Amino acid sequence: MAAIHINQEQFHQLVNENKPLLVDYWAPWCGYCRRIGPAYEKIAEEYGESLVVAKVNIDEEPQLAEEEKIEVIPALVLYRNGQAVDSVVAPESKAMIDRFIQSALEK
Amino acid sequence: MNQNHVYDMIIVGGGPGGYTAALYAARAGLDTVILEKLSAGGQMALTNKIDNYPGFEDGIDGFTLAENMQKQAERFGAKTEYAEVTRMDLNASPKVVETSEGQFLGRTLVLATGANPRELGVAKEAELVGRGVAYCAACDGMFYRGKTVVVVGGGNSAAADALLLSRIAKKVIMVHRRDTLRATKIYHEPLMKAENVELRWNSTVEELIHGERLTGVRLRNSVTGEESVVECDGVFVSVGRKPATELVQGQLELDRSGYVIAGESTATNIGGVYAVGDVRTKVLRQVVTAVADGAMAVHAAEEYLAESGQ
Numbered sequence: 217m218a219a220i221h222i223n224q225e226q227f228h229q230l231v232n233e234n235k236p237l238l239v240d241y242w243a244p245w246c247g248y249c250r251r252i253g254p255a256y257e258k259i260a261e262e263y264g265e266s267l268v269v270a271k272v273n274i275d276e277e278p279q280l281a282e283e284e285k286i287e288v289i290p291a292l293v294l295y296r297n298g299q300a301v302d303s304v305v306a307p308e309s310k311a312m313i314d315r316f317i318q319s320a321l322e323k
Numbered sequence: 324m325n326q327n328h329v330y331d332m333i334i335v336g337g338g339p340g341g342y343t344a345a346l347y348a349a350r351a352g353l354d355t356v357i358l359e360k361l362s363a364g365g366q367m368a369l370t371n372k373i374d375n376y377p378g379f380e381d382g383i384d385g386f387t388l389a390e391n392m393q394k395q396a397e398r399f400g401a402k403t404e405y406a407e408v409t410r411m412d413l414n415a416s417p418k419v420v421e422t423s424e425g426q427f428l429g430r431t432l433v434l435a436t437g438a439n440p441r442e443l444g445v446a447k448e449a450e451l452v453g454r455g456v457a458y459c460a461a462c463d464g465m466f467y468r469g470k471t472v473v474v475v476g477g478g479n480s481a482a483a484d485a486l487l488l489s490r491i492a493k494k495v496i497m498v499h500r501r502d503t504l505r506a507t508k509i510y511h512e513p514l515m516k517a518e519n520v521e522l523r524w525n526s527t528v529e530e531l532i533h534g535e536r537l538t539g540v541r542l543r544n545s546v547t548g549e550e551s552v553v554e555c556d557g558v559f560v561s562v563g564r565k566p567a568t569e570l571v572q573g574q575l576e577l578d579r580s581g582y583v584i585a586g587e588s589t590a591t592n593i594g595g596v597y598a599v600g601d602v603r604t605k606v607l608r609q610v611v612t613a614v615a616d617g618a619m620a621v622h623a624a625e626e627y628l629a630e631s632g633q
Contacts, residue, residue: 309360311407311423
C-alpha cells in the first residue's frame with residue numbers, strides 16, 4: 217500500500233485510532249524529503265499491516281505542523297493512542313527508518 | 324528472497340556511477356542488483372540544478388536525473404534493493420555482502436559508495452543544510468546572489484569556491500584555521516585581488532547562529548583566543564571530502580585519503596571487484612566521470628567473468 221497523504225482533519229481522526237500512525241512531515245522544496253520518498257513508500261508497503269503510514273505536506277498544513285511542533289523536515293513521527301511516541305529527523309537510510317519504527321513500537 | 328542466489332554483479336551504491344554500471348550490466352545480460360541505502364543519486368540527488376551534464380540544455384535537478392538513471396537501468400532488468408550494507412567479504416567466491424535486508428552473493432562487485440563532504444562538526448549543522456549551510460558552491464552558490472557568505476577551508480576547493488562566490492555574492496569571508504592557504508598559487512592572486520573577498524586567518528567556526536535560517540557565525544581566533552560574530556546569509560563548508568570506504572578497509576588498497584586505488588579500468592587489487600565514481604582515485608570527480616567509470620567497470624567485469632569461466 218502506498219503512503220497516504222493526509223490533512224489536519226484526517227490526522228486528528230487517525231491519530232486516535234487503534235493502529236499506530238507514522239507521519240512523514242515534508243515539503244516540496246525540501247531536497248532531502250524527496251530523497252526519503254522511495255524508501256518511505258517501501259516502508260508503507262512493508263508495514264501496511266501494523267501501521268498507518270502517512271505523509272503531511274507542511275506547506276499545505278502549516279497549522280498542523282505548528283501544533284505538532286515540526287521545526288525541521290523531513291521529520292518522521294510515530295503516534296500511538298493519540299500521543300507522539302518518538303521522532304527522527306532526516307534519517308540516513310531505509311534501515312535507519314526500520315530501526316526507528318521498531319524501537320518506537322517497543323516504547 | 325533466496326539468500327543463496329548468486330548475482331553476476333552486485334553494485335553497492337546507487338549514484339550515477341552505480342546506475343550506469345547497472346544499465347550497462349543489465350544490457351549485457353548480467354543478472355544485476357543495486358544495493359542503495361536510501362534513494363538513487365548519492366551526492367547529486369541534493370544538487371538543485373546540474374548544468375554540466377550534457378544532454379539537458381536547460382539543466383536538470385540531481386534527484387530527477389538520478390530517478391531517470393534508475394528507471395533506465397531497471398527497464399533492462401536491473402533490480403534495486405533499499406539495503407544498508409553492514410559487511411563485505413570481497414575475497415570470498417562468490418563475494419558476500421551482508422545488509423539490513425539479508426545477504427547477497429555476487430560473482431563480481433562494483434563499489435560505487437561515493438564520497439561525502441566533510442562536516443564542520445558544529446552543533447545544528449545538519450539541521451541547517453539548505454537553510455544557510457551548504458557544501459557545494461557550484462551547486463548552491465546562485466541562491467546567494469548579492470548576499471554575504473562565509474567559506475570555511477583553505478584548500479584548493481575552498482579557494483575555488485570563494486572565487487566562484489566572489490562573482491555572485493556581495494561579500495565573501497574566507498575562514499581558515501591556519502595563517503596561510505594550502506591552495507595552489509594560481510588561486511592566491513585572484514583571491515587577494517578580489518575586492519569583495521576578506522580573509523580571516525587562524526580562525527575556526529565555533530557556532531552557527533540562526534533563527535529559521537542561518538544568520539551568522541561565531542568565530543574564534545586560535546592565536547589570540549578572541550571571539551567575534553560575523554553576520555552572513557550562508558556558510559559554504561569546504562573542508563574536504565571523505566570517501567565511503569570504511570567497509571572495505573583491509574580488503575581493498577586505499578590511498579592515504581581513503582580512496583580506492585584503481586585506474587581508468589576501475590579494477591582494484593581484488594579480481595572481480597571494481598571501484599567507480601567518487602570513491603576511486605581520480606583527478607576530476609563529476610557526474611560525467613562517474614558514469615564513464617560505470618561503463619568501464621562492466622566492460623572489465625565481462626572480461627573477468629569470461630576469463631574465469633564463471
